[in-house]
Amino acid sequence: MEKFTAIVLAGGTGKRMHSHIHKQYLTLAGKPVLYYALKAFEESDITDIILVTGADEEAYCKRKIIDKYHIGKVKAIVPGGVERYHSVYAGLCAAEGADYVLIHDGARPLVSADIIKRSMQAVKKYRACVAGMPVKDTIKIADEDGYAKLTPERSKVWQIQTPQSFSYPLVYEAYRKMLADEDSAITDDAMVVERMTNQSVKLIEGNYRNIKITTPEDMLIAEMYLKQGASNI
Ligand SMILES: Nc1ccn([C@@H]2O[C@H](COP(=O)(O)OP(=O)(O)OP(=O)(O)O)[C@@H](O)[C@H]2O)c(=O)n1
Numbered sequence: 003m004e005k006f007t008a009i010v011l012a013g014g015t016g017k018r019m020h021s022h023i024h025k026q027y028l029t030l031a032g033k034p035v036l037y038y039a040l041k042a043f044e045e046s047d048i049t050d051i052i053l054v055t056g057a058d059e060e061a062y063c064k065r066k067i068i069d070k071y072h073i074g075k076v077k078a079i080v081p082g083g084v085e086r087y088h089s090v091y092a093g094l095c096a097a098e099g100a101d102y103v104l105i106h107d108g109a110r111p112l113v114s115a116d117i118i119k120r121s122m123q124a125v126k127k128y129r130a131c132v133a134g135m136p137v138k139d140t141i142k143i144a145d146e147d148g149y150a151k152l153t154p155e156r157s158k159v160w161q162i163q164t165p166q167s168f169s170y171p172l173v174y175e176a177y178r179k180m181l182a183d184e185d186s187a188i189t190d191d192a193m194v195v196e197r198m199t200n201q202s203v204k205l206i207e208g209n210y211r212n213i214k215i216t217t218p219e220d221m222l223i224a225e226m227y228l229k230q231g232a233s234n235i
């Protein structure tokens with residue numbers, strides 16, 4: 003049987019949230035933000051979960067989230083690094099033996115059962131896939147002086163979410179190569195695979211509700227969606 007490991011990232015400091023508590027631990031509809039993503043993977047067909055936290059936050063996460071809410075699939079809690087890609091690499095090292103990994107932001111509490119299922123099916127077929135949705139607004143590429151330089155054809159522009167799912171050997175090797183020359187402009191996992199391998203990354207349907215908690219108003223939006231009980235669309 004193939005082994006699917008979810009790597010859930012919670013090693014950030016949430017600078018754009020401007021809160022003294024890291025955003026993944028803020029209370030959202032009565033529970034920590036991070037709880038929701040872990041619960042979604044717990045209830046999925048994923049084999050196990052690696053949780054990546056900030057340095058010194060492992061014990062806190064275990065006590066306040068994993069044990070308290072009985073998240074039984076967490077097989078390891080490991081410290082992350084300064085940038086998201088350092089945390090991903092820490093998670094990949096701990097996921098050794100997986101056939102496929104689904105890399106997910108712990109700050110995306112509205113990941114649904116359907117997105118996880120679609121990701122698991124698509125990664126078996128394509129080896130690399132990321133959830134996303136077509137953009138609704140017109141997008142402009144700006145020049146250095148803030149003037150509109152280019153308007154990409156909207157039907158070809160997607161906003162990218164997580165999970166980002168890969169064959170384990172493919173993504174592990176891509177990260178290992180990328181870290182050898184440290185590119186700080188890396189903002190998602192697909193970029194690493196696109197730059198370091200010949201593998202095409204398939205875009206699959208996410209969900210407009212699968213938002214990332216980044217700034218304070220995102221908490222209000224996520225709370226509204228959770229209260230509607232509509233995360234599983
Ligand atoms: N060094 C880091 C940075 C980010 N993350 C995680 O990656 C996800 C997406 O990152 P982002 O929203 O940018 O989180 P932060 O880096 O915490 O936020 P900010 O950029 O505002 O500081 C989050 O779940 C975050 O905890 C991580 O594990 N390790």
Ligand SMILES: C[C@](O)(CO)[C@H](O)COP(=O)(O)O
Binds near residue numbers: 214
């Ligand atoms: C991976 C990601 O969530 C896809 O939208 C996003 O790129 C993370 O970026 P951030 O700079 O860490 O917010």
